[in-house]
Amino acid sequence: MLPWLLRIWRLLPSPLRFLYLRLRYAHFGVGLAAVIRNERGQILLVRRTYSREEPWALPGGWLEVYDRGIEPALERELREETGLRVRVGRVCAAERTGFAIVLLMEAELLDSTDSFRPSAEVSAVTWVDPDQVAQLSSLNAALLARARSPGPDVPRT
Numbered sequence: 001m002l003p004w005l006l007r008i009w010r011l012l013p014s015p016l017r018f019l020y021l022r023l024r025y026a027h028f029g030v031g032l033a034a035v036i037r038n039e040r041g042q043i044l045l046v047r048r049t050y051s052r053e054e055p056w057a058l059p060g061g062w063l064e065v066y067d068r069g070i071e072p073a074l075e076r077e078l079r080e081e082t083g084l085r086v087r088v089g090r091v092c093a094a095e096r097t098g099f100a101i102v103l104l105m106e107a108e109l110l111d112s113t114d115s116f117r118p119s120a121e122v123s124a125v126t127w128v129d130p131d132q133v134a135q136l137s138s139l140n141a142a143l144l145a146r147a148r149s150p151g152p153d154v155p156r157t
Contacts, residue, residue, distance in 0.1 A: 031102035032074040033060035033143060034086060036109050042127035043144075044109065045136065046082060049123050056136040058104070058143070059122070074105055082125060083117030085110040093146035097139055104143040 009017065035058060036044040046059045061077030063070060071088040078086050089106035096102075116125050134141035 027099065029100040030063035030070075031060060031097075031100045032063060032070060032077060033058040033102055033104050033140065034074055034078060034088065034107035035092065035104055035144065035147065036086065036107045038109075038127055040127075041130065043130055043133060044113070045126055045128055045133070045140075046122045047124040047126070049121055054137040054139070056126070056128075058133075058137070058140045059125075060102075070103060070105070074107065078107075081119045081122045083111075083119075084113070084115060084125075093143045095139065095143050095146060102139065102143060104147055 012020075034044075038044070044059060045056045048055055048057055051057070059078050059082060060074060061081065063073045067073035067076065070091070074088045075086055078084055086107040086109055089108065091103050091105050093104040094101060095104070113125050113127075118124070128136070130144060133144055
């Protein structure tokens with residue numbers, strides 16, 4: 001059955017293949033979170049106005065369909081929600097939660113936190129020691145734990 005389906009797949013025009021993939025696999029949202037450290041090793045957290053369960057969390061947001069990649073999306077989210085500019089680095093962890101897959105990305109703060117501007121989504125920012133994150137957000141603690149632990153060795157071919 002699969003060879004037959006693959007032959008049909010090859011004949012379909014690209015827009016139709018894309019539409020199928022979008023309908024078939026668009027079950028998950030992609031969340032983006034930034035781990036931003038200061039010179040003392042503390043981690044930047046934001047106070048979210050919309051969450052009673054975990055009001056303090058790593059800064060971030062959602063990948064939107066119009067974003068041109070995950071790095072610009074995270075930079076956009078932080079700028080919109082905090083007024084702060086960042087330079088986004090590598091993905092250092094991923095965690096599945098509910099309907100979302102959250103990517104934790106390293107980021108460098110380009111502005112001082114004195115430049116913070118509250119928004120409808122974020123009311124404050126603070127620096128905390130890494131061990132305090134577990135007390136404030138279980139998802140963020142899981143992401144940070146994944147980022148610290150080395151992944152499995154994958155043989156290169």
